[in-house]
Amino acid sequence: MEKMMIKGSRLTRLQRGFTSLPIDLPGTQFNRAIRGSRQLREEIKNIVTQRRIHLSTRKVDEDVDGLDILSSLIMDTSSDGQGLSDSEIASKLYGVIVSGYDTFSSTLAAIVMCLAELPHVYDAVLKEQRQIAESKAAGELLNWADIQKMKYSWSVACEVMRLLPPNSGTFREATSDFVYEGYLIPKGMKLKWSVHSTHKNPEHFPDPEKFDPSRFDGQGPPPYSFVPFGGGPRMCPGKEYSRLKMLVFMHNVVTRYRWEKVFPDEKFVWNPALVSTKGLPIRVFPHNKSQSN
Ligand code: HEM
Structure with missing residues (x-):
């Protein structure tokens, strides 16, 4: 590739x-x-x-x-x-590239923004990642066991995807007649499915606008309430790959740098994919090796 x-x-x-x-x-x-x-x-x-x-x-x-x-x-x-055939293979690869490009890059950018805005969250991620880095021999690469230890970092990534999901939704077609909340949904009807329907539901996520990675402690939110990767048979096949890449990314940038936003009021919007309003320029500060931060 x-x-x-x-x-x-x-x-x-x-x-x-x-x-x-x-x-x-x-x-x-x-x-x-x-x-x-x-x-x-x-x-x-x-x-x-x-x-x-x-x-x-x-x-x-x-x-x-x-x-x-x-x-x-x-x-x-x-x-x-x-x-x-070559055309069939091209179509499959095309699907993977289109589905996996914007979603992943915009999530990384959103993680970078949230870590810049929330120093206490950044510090806790750095602490977790430093412990892992310090357990390794010089030049030793991350392995699967290290990834499993990145629990807080993953909760942070999940909280970013709860508030700023890159994929705002998709269409589904009813495969049989069914009744939902008193309404008959006939077979063949097209339905819009959106992650926004549950990600900010205070029943599942109290004080929903608050950035709180501890929501994902223990069992985490109820099934199908946190669905940045969708759910069911058409769930994103890139989920585990994305988790791995996000955590490796967080490990490498956080253990090397701190950063701040150039435009403090910059936000992310859906247009229709998730994008930052000004391209998210940042100022990067390498850690001073002689200091503990
Ligand atoms: C942060 C990263 C990503 C997010 C949040 C994400 C999210 C999603 C969502 C919400 C769906 C629709 C699922 C559904 O309808 O139930 C989807 C489908 C899909 N994703 Fe991802 N995705 C991500 C990364 C990737 C990557 C890296 C790849 C490939 C390398 C990928 C490949 C696909 C494919 C092929 C589908 C279509 C699956 C199907 O229709 O059967 N995604 N993704």
Whole structure:
């Protein structure tokens, strides 16, 4: 995937297309998104074709690039023995790239902002991460056991995603008739599902606007009340990967730097994806190694 350099702005254009009015006329967001999507699929398809050639001409004992997701999809013949076509693989990769780009980067940015705004939270994250760093030998990398110890940091990330979920919702179709709160929902009806419906419900999250990572202590909130990654069979498949990357990111930046916002009043808004209003410039201060902070 290292060769897939796809500009973030193009992905943002695609995200906007998802929530725009479905009018396919030149100049509309929908039209731009469709054209961008076609270009992106073509680019990915070319990469798939090159990799297929590489795989078919490699020596038998040659390592297959660590068998990344692209090689795995090309070599997969599990469904009917035929394998997937280049277009099918391009579509699958396209889905993963579009779903995993803005969501993840905007969550990292929101974590950076919250840690800048809340020094007591930053200090507690730093304490946890320093304990882990100090338990390692010089140059030793983080391992899975270290990730499991990052409980407070993960609660902070969850609290960020509760208040600033990158994905504001998606559409669902009823697969059978059912009654909800006295209303008949007929089979086939399209329903808008939104994380905002529960994330600030005071019944589950008392004083909902308050940033309080201790909400996630113990059992945490009731099932299906905290759903930044969705739920059920279509739940985000990138959840565990995102958790791992967020925690590794937090470990590395917090143990090296403090930072402050350049624009103290800067906020995040949904447009329709989560974005900072001024690009979130920050001033970064490396820790002085001779001091304890
Ligand atoms: C902070 C990071 C992320 C958040 C908050 C997030 C959130 C979500 C949400 C809310 C959904 C819809 C789930 C539903 O409808 O029930 C979703 C779907 C999806 N996500 Fe993520 N996501 C994140 C990162 C990623 C990453 C890194 C990847 C890929 C590497 C990814 C791949 C996908 C895919 C492929 C789907 C569609 C699943 C389907 O429709 O079956 N996501 N994500």
